[in-house]
Amino acid sequence: xxxxxxxxxxxxxxxxxxxxxxxxxxxxxxxxxxxxxxxxxxxxxxxxxxxxxxxxxxxxxxxxxxxxxxxxxxxxxxxxxxxxxxxxxxxxxxxxxxxxxxxxxxxxxxxxxxxxxxxxxxxxxxxxxxxxxxxxxxxxxxxxxxxxxxxxxxxxxxxxxxxxxxxxxxxxxxxxxxxxxxxxxxxxxxxxxxxxxxxxxxxxxxxxxxxx
Numbered sequence: 001x002x003x004x005x006x007x008x009x010x011x012x013x014x015x016x017x018x019x020x021x022x023x024x025x026x027x028x029x030x031x032x033x034x035x036x037x038x039x040x041x042x043x044x045x046x047x048x049x050x051x052x053x054x055x056x057x058x059x060x061x062x063x064x065x066x067x068x069x070x071x072x073x074x075x076x077x078x079x080x081x082x083x084x085x086x087x088x089x090x091x092x093x094x095x096x097x098x099x100x101x102x103x104x105x106x107x108x109x110x111x112x113x114x115x116x117x118x119x120x121x122x123x124x125x126x127x128x129x130x131x132x133x134x135x136x137x138x139x140x141x142x143x144x145x146x147x148x149x150x151x152x153x154x155x156x157x158x159x160x161x162x163x164x165x166x167x168x169x170x171x172x173x174x175x176x177x178x179x180x181x182x183x184x185x186x187x188x189x190x191x192x193x194x195x196x197x198x199x200x201x202x203x204x205x206x207x208x209x210x211x212x
Contacts, residue, residue: 018091042103049080067094113130151205178205
């Protein structure tokens with residue numbers, strides 16, 4: 001369940017130097033913003049930020065951008081950064097549908113989707129982050145040799161995501177229906193808050209890595 005109404009969240013985000021408030025102005029210039037030529041990787045729907053914050057700490061020569069729609073959730077990510085700063089991590093509060101307005105063609109090295117909203121009703125399929133509509137958006141910003149990684153505990157959403165690949169012109173490099181028992185894919189795995197919760201309950205975690 002997402003938190004949506006923490007008092008003062010919008011004000012805290014508006015005042016934070018860790019949040020890019022006019023990200024469209026940096027389209028094609030994100031490396032300038034970070035002050036280096038390191039690869040750019042993004043997490044769409046970062047939640048409370050555990051995953052991307054830990055990745056940034058592990059990989060100081062990669063630039064990370066966490067994207068989150070809800071202010072009260074993004075606030076948790078900011079709080080983590082205040083406690084443990086990472087110079088290679090920034091945040092954006094925005095709707096993922098606008099992703100093509102924020103990044104230039106081939107500006108992004110890798111995309112992460114973790115435990116995305118399943119939008120279970122058929123009429124909302126286009127809103128699912130691994131849908132063919134969103135894959136088309138990712139195709140425009142991802143480097144030609146870039147990859148997308150998706151994790152979920154929702155089997156119906158994962159089956160949908162796999163079915164979308166051929167029509168969207170993507171192919172799976174790796175697929176698992178039980179991530180935590182897949183030694184190779186678990187080697188560098190970073191868990192999200194949801195992943196810790198669901199896996200501790202014995203629920204399988206599904207994951208794919210895909211490319212065009």
